[in-house]
Amino acid sequence: MGGSTLSNSPLTNGIVAARLPQSAYQSNFADHEPALDRHEARVAADRCYFCHDAPCMTACPTTIDIPLFIRQIATGTPEAAAKTIFDQNILGGMCARVCPTEQLCEEACVREAAEGKPVEIGRLQRFATDTVMSKGVHPFKRAKATGKSVAVVGAGPAGLACAHRLAMKGHDVVVYDARPKAGGLNEYGIASYKSTNDFAAREVEWLLKIGGIRIETGKALGRNLALADVQKAHDAVFLGMGLGGVNALRAPGEDMKNVRNAVDFIAELRQTGDKSALPIGRDVVVIGGGMTAVDAAVQSKLLGAENVTIVYRRGQDKMSASGYEQDHAASAGVRIVTHAAPVAVHDGAVEFAYTEEGPKGLTVTAQTFRLKADQVFKAIGQTLAGAPEGLALEGGKIAVDAMGRTSVKGIWAGGDCAAGGDDLTVTAVKEGRDAAEDIHASLMA
Ligand SMILES: Cc1cc2nc3c(=O)[nH]c(=O)nc-3n(C[C@H](O)[C@H](O)[C@H](O)COP(=O)(O)OP(=O)(O)OC[C@H]3O[C@@H](n4cnc5c(N)ncnc54)[C@H](O)[C@@H]3O)c2cc1C
Ligand code: SF4
16 A cells, blocks of 8 residues: 555555545645735735625624624735734634635625625735734733632633634633644644644644643543542533434435445544555445535545446435535535435446435435445435533534523533524634633632
């Protein structure tokens, strides 16, 4: 499986590494949207009308003062712009890279409505945050120590945002995470070409410069960490454990060794420096219709798979991957087949049945077809795994009120593991931040 010599090609049968020349891996996994330079940023910022009651700001889940930070860039003070962003969203650097801006701030931008070309808010946000982060400057200081201690379970965007806000307020924070590295899906999930050069790890390091936060990795609630002990050792608990489980296909053949959870494949891909060492099939079938399905499919293609097909059981308009993401998949050469549900996985192929949507909901027809597949990825949704007993659930997630309080006093939750809200990085940041404010208010009351 040596990475440097080309031993295989996209036409090699089976699941093999090194399908492409080394240079192709470098360009395929490079930053998919290069950073703006100072001049480009000024030009992009000059397109902003600095609207009063700016719709872009309302559309941002973390309510960043977008016209203000763009004005600060336009007047040559990107450091001030970054502070404006970080005030609301301490992971503004990652969000600038991964937010579906085409569905959020940029969709709401008045220039999108007028001209079909919004102000490039995401890229401007990246310009400002990169300027400060690349200097290693951390623009916040801790308040006087309160003597209170808070446990955060999960070092993903929700947990990190919560921990940072609490540390800023003067509390001591211990973040427990089951994985060997902090960052959650920023580190193990986001597509490689959105977060290059180890940005997730560098962002965590930068965030921790606030002080007062200790991260303990390899600590899994419910496995080697008991909730009762955590509660005893701390004054409050925030749960930001994401969605650790995955839905099953419930089709015979699912346990064959060429069938994998898309999230595991993506995590391995994110953790592998030399992408040429990663084996991938010639004919890859991805089952699902969300962001995970698109990311698994696109990255399979980038690894050199010849044919990659996403198969989704409903129509394209029902896919949770946005139109933008679907177009991205199509432009990467991924085929999307809709209205088909898996019936069985066979050796070398997946059998699907066509589906119909009618008054009785989605039904499977008797008409079937097979797609050649030497590798199959399941991307049919993540589920909450290992939620502590005793917490009320809602729709399979932890029930919370508007401030992130769970049904148990002293325990808050936010991010993907909590009910309500989109499963997006920016939403997780907002929920972690807001829970921290409420934890602070309750500890100081
Ligand atoms: C493949 C993929 C691609 C995505 N791409 C995008 C994108 O481009 N843009 C976007 O906005 N969103 C994207 N998302 C969604 C986004 O990543 C999530 O919404 C976000 O990471 C949720 O943050 P979180 O902190 O709630 O959970 P997570 O990021 O999942 O973090 C949870 C953390 O808790 C830890 N943990 C879990 N169980 C335990 C336990 N029992 N004890 C201790 N620790 C535990 C985990 O190890 C993890 O570090 C993507 C998701 C996936 C799966
Ligand atoms: S809506 Fe567009 S033009 Fe108006 S403030 Fe926001 S980014 Fe600027």
